[in-house]
Amino acid sequence: MRILHTSDWHIGRIFHGHPTYQALREVLLALIEVVRAQEVDVVVIAGDVFDSSTPSAEAVEMLDEALLDLTEAGVVVVTISGNHDSPARLGAKSVFAKAAGVHVITRPEQIAAPVVLTDAYGPVNFYGIPFLEPSRMRSLWQVDPMRSQKDALSYAMGLVRADLAARGGRSVVLAHTFVQGAEVESAESERDIVGGMDVVPATVFEGISYAALGHIHSPAKLGSNLGYCGSPLHGSFSEAGKPRGAWLVELGAEGAARVDWVELPVPRPLTTLTGTLDQLLADPTHAAVEGHWVRVLVTDSIRPLDAMKKLQARFPYCVHIEFQPSGGTPEVDSGYAELVRGRSDAELVEVFLAKVRNGEGASPDEVKLIREAIASCEVRQVLG
Numbered sequence: 001m002r003i004l005h006t007s008d009w010h011i012g013r014i015f016h017g018h019p020t021y022q023a024l025r026e027v028l029l030a031l032i033e034v035v036r037a038q039e040v041d042v043v044v045i046a047g048d049v050f051d052s053s054t055p056s057a058e059a060v061e062m063l064d065e066a067l068l069d070l071t072e073a074g075v076v077v078v079t080i081s082g083n084h085d086s087p088a089r090l091g092a093k094s095v096f097a098k099a100a101g102v103h104v105i106t107r108p109e110q111i112a113a114p115v116v117l118t119d120a121y122g123p124v125n126f127y128g129i130p131f132l133e134p135s136r137m138r139s140l141w142q143v144d145p146m147r148s149q150k151d152a153l154s155y156a157m158g159l160v161r162a163d164l165a166a167r168g169g170r171s172v173v174l175a176h177t178f179v180q181g182a183e184v185e186s187a188e189s190e191r192d193i194v195g196g197m198d199v200v201p202a203t204v205f206e207g208i209s210y211a212a213l214g215h216i217h218s219p220a221k222l223g224s225n226l227g228y229c230g231s232p233l234h235g236s237f238s239e240a241g242k243p244r245g246a247w248l249v250e251l252g253a254e255g256a257a258r259v260d261w262v263e264l265p266v267p268r269p270l271t272t273l274t275g276t277l278d279q280l281l282a283d284p285t286h287a288a289v290e291g292h293w294v295r296v297l298v299t300d301s302i303r304p305l306d307a308m309k310k311l312q313a314r315f316p317y318c319v320h321i322e323f324q325p326s327g328g329t330p331e332v333d334s335g336y337a338e339l340v341r342g343r344s345d346a347e348l349v350e351v352f353l354a355k356v357r358n359g360e361g362a363s364p365d366e367v368k369l370i371r372e373a374i375a376s377c378e379v380r381q382v383l384g
């Protein structure tokens with residue numbers, strides 16, 4: 001049996017203000033090509049199908065299209081809800097989806113009710129563990145302690161093992177959680193979710209033929225039969241350069257016989273450029289990345305005017321600027337209190353400018369502007 005492991009589609013995600021539907025559609029079409037070319041039998045999606053618990057109409061439609069394409073390619077689909085998904089929304093109409101071979105597992109009650117598929121070597125049990133919130137599991141399962149992901153996943157895997165012992169056969173587990181060993185691949189785009197390092201030891205998946213993990217957005221192989229495949233699109237600049245793809249798992253008589261990485265296209269790579277504004281706008285070596293998503297670290301000692309507008313004239317997908325003046329950012333030292341004591345409002349602005357511009361104070365024109373602006377505020381205050 002051939003299984004393609006993908007996860008964290010995050011349909012509907014906004015990347016620095018830009019929708020990602022078209023880019024994701026392109027990658028998913030490539031994934032469907034892989035499914036056909038590699039004669040995949042089952043596609044597993046390990047959670048965070050949508051980016052939002054209230055997906056837009058376009059996001060819902062996009063998932064329907066992708067699932068329809070997959071079923072038309074002749075595969076069975078098994079998926080779970082991740083922490084970004086609303087279990088109720090993702091699971092809506094799942095009874096009908098099931099009739100088409102799309103198994104959507106969003107409720108903890110479904111953990112020990114595997115999707116059983118059969119190949120020449122017998123049954124393969126697909127267990128889906130949707131993202132679990134320990135505090136909610138405590139009341140459902142009446143188990144103590146139930147405080148961490150480790151507690152929740154250990155208990156869930158106990159349910160899986162008990163069911164598997166009774167059934168026999170090979171097993172694939174889908175889970176959306178942070179498993180130990182993947183820390184290095186943890187990036188900005190999931191760190192807000194991961195929060196504290198509530199990690200689950202990889203040993204909870206021992207004895208399972210293959211564990212298809214989701215939650216970490218870059219690939220991480222944690223053993224011969226478990227790992228993360230990451231998200232189809234880069235979600236943050238910290239993921240730049242990390243591959244995008246899926247794991248192709250060949251299940252033999254005894255379990256995972258081989259696990260191969262399948263590269264998927266990157267519609268628009270991410271690049272970080274560093275330099276002064278003039279250098280960035282002139283340097284011919286940057287021609288190759290003009291169409292990339294670009295983050296720029298501007299090193300001018302004085303913050304240049306209209307930097308974003310100028311950069312976007314050359315790099316239309318420049319989405320983020322950070323100012324890192326070459327002399328370093330001046331420290332607000334203890335002497336600052338002394339510096340501002342007893343100053344007029346206009347003087348305060350001038351002192352501040354000199355401070356943040358490495359000593360370069362306001363120009364005569366700026367002094368005039370500052371004084372006029374402050375005077376007009378003072379007049380308004382007097383008038384009430």
Ligand SMILES: [Mn+2]
Nearest residue numbers: 008048190215
């Ligand atoms: Mn995710």
